[in-house]
Amino acid sequence: MTHPAPPSSPAYRRLVTVVTLTAMLALALALALVLLDRPTVASGAGPERSSPPAATFATFKGVWTGHTRSIKIRKGHVARERISIGCCEQVADLTFDVRRARGTKRHATLRAEVTKVRSYDAGSLGSPRPEVGDVVRFSLDRGILSEPASGTFYCNQRRGMAGGCGA
Incomplete structure (x- = not known):
């Protein structure tokens, strides 16, 4: 040993x-x-x-377009939507108070309350017609913004250039 x-x-x-x-x-x-x-x-x-970046009001801020329609979301949390038929026939103008963005920059929602509705053609907005006080959620999916009060959708500049929202 x-x-x-x-x-x-x-x-x-x-x-x-x-x-x-x-x-x-x-x-x-x-x-x-x-x-x-x-x-x-x-x-x-x-x-x-x-984690992907969180959505904020800035995610939605700016001009969103589609063929004969647009929505502008500005500072002060105001969104103004204008819908036309063709070049010269106005259908409706809607104004929203927008708040509470949720989700990510690619997939998000934004709470919006209708504050003004001006319809130039009674049947143009479909049924049920949006009314002041209605609360809806805009949804964003990869550059396309859906607005449920009027049933329309809009593109950011990049998606619009690719023809994602009409002619």
């Missing part, structure tokens, strides 16, 4: 040094593997993805 080397001997010090260096090397290798597997901000690579 052999006895371990005494703590003050050169053999014991070499053994402690080798074990310590081996443990440090193993930890450094494990850390390197973890860091190589983690996605970086610059590359965007890796299995983990960050």
Whole structure:
């Protein structure tokens, strides 16, 4: 039976040094593997993805268009919708108070209350006709905005250029 080397001997010090260096090397290798597997901000690579940006009022703000129709959502949380037939026949103007955006920038909803309805053609808005006080939810799906009070939809500039909302 052999006895371990005494703590003050050169053999014991070499053994402690080798074990310590081996443990440090193993930890450094494990850390390197973890860091190589983690996605970086610059590359965007890796299995983990960050959450998509949350929708805000700014997600909806601006001019949305379709063939012979438009809706402008402006600061002050006001939306004005204008619907026509062809170039020259006005159908309706609606005004909304818009609040509470939810979802992500690609898939979102926006709560809207009808504050004004002006219809130039009694049957043009369909049934049921929107009335002041009605609360609806605009919905946004990849650049197309649906407005349920009038039953119409609108495109952002990019989707509109691709012909997603009419001629």
